[in-house]
Amino acid sequence: MVKEIKAMNQKSQEFNEQRTLSHGNKNETIEETIERIKQRIIQSGDKPHVTVARQLELLNELASFPLGQFLLQNRGVNGYWTDYVMEHQYRGRITGIDAEGRILTELEKFLLDKKFLPTQQRYVIFSEFIQNYVRDGIVFASLPCGVMKDLLKLDFTGIENFRLVGIDIDYESLELAKKLAEEYGLSEKVEFHQEDAWKLPFEDEFTLLTSNGLNVYEADDNKVTELYRQFFQALMPGGILVTSFLTPSPNINPNSEWDMSQINSEDLLLSKIIFFDILDVKFTAFRSSSTTKLQLQSVGFDEIEFIWDNARRYPTVTARKPK
Known part of the structure; x- marks a missing residue:
């Protein structure tokens, strides 16, 4: 099932559970997406809460794993990735690896263990x-x-x-x-x-x-x-x-x-940088x-x-x- 889902997911990157969600250019490769976002970050310049250099570092990290690539191209998650995020709490959080045996990166763990914890x-x-x-x-x-x-x-x-x-x-x-x-x-x-x-x-x-x-x-x-x-x-x-x-x-x-007692300020800032400054969700x-x-x-x-x-x-x- 995992391989079938992955194959279908790779075949079509369009995300249209609801029309307002669809954003990724179906004719744009992941390399083109990365370059477009990179240029936007550079043109925007340093921000009070994050430098251009740090954003480009995070951009490269996001591009290094499948969930990050999908987020870069679609600014949201579809049915497959929603299920991936939900199921992580039962398996990946314990093992540190995904269903296919790939070791999760540190940024990937942050997204799955902290950013997506509320959902x-x-x-x-x-x-x-x-x-x-x-x-x-x-x-x-x-x-x-x-x-x-x-x-x-x-x-x-x-x-x-x-x-x-x-x-x-x-x-x-x-x-x-x-x-x-x-x-x-x-x-x-x-x-x-x-x-x-x-x-x-x-x-x-x-x-x-x-x-x-x-x-x-x-x-x-x-x-x-x-x-x-x-x-x-x-x-x-x-x-x-x-x-x-x-x-x-x-x-x-x-x-x-x-409830701010349940929220880490550093994690909150990192989420803001990733989802609003880089992904523009x-x-x-x-x-x-x-x-x-x-x-x-x-x-x-x-x-x-x-x-x-x-x-x-x-x-x-x-x-x-x-x-």
Whole structure:
């Protein structure tokens, strides 16, 4: 499975789980990408918090491993790399090597052990919460599903009547999810749909819908509210939404909900240099829990609850569609 995923991932570098995420030039080689970013860094000059020399050093380090190369070309992660990041906490963090036996570089360890820790914690929270809703007759949906391990890994012991639905705009992710469903022996229980999350054809269909990785790329609050409206429509009465969002840092919002006692300032600076100065990432849409709650309420959700990661940076929010 790992080799098949890697081969498909290398075949197409386009990342389009949602249209606003796609950035990498499909005609641009990794060498061209590195050179373009290098020239941008040089032209921008030294910054108060980081020199050109340090940025170029980090650029070269990012280019030395697969995840770094993908981030350089796409400024985000697709279904395959999301799964790679999530699964690291169960294997790579312990062994220091990836699934193919390659020793992780120090910068790679930083990204996987520290930078992506909040989303890894979020993944565990999602899994534990969703497992509590597994019972006969359920219809669970994942959007964007990526490789859909969030649902495929659930324990369905003793459950015969259930359906899993994977929805993604990215064809490659859907194909990988189909292969994984076969490996889990769940092909007969799974169906897949290539759809735009903002134009869903479903109505009153799902018992539970899980969604991670869309709202963080959309800065327009009205569009995010519309996304939640699509989720609301797709859920059956009494259905549960499980989603997440990024909270703003103290630098962005003085009323930040971050728990700074859980955050290392040097790690935070390194993350800023990598993701904003070098990669110029697109996932910069931050929202407070109060804003998120109002958005969900405005489309009809009730029983809205928050489950926080340790640093309160990437919380999970659950909500119910009234019966």
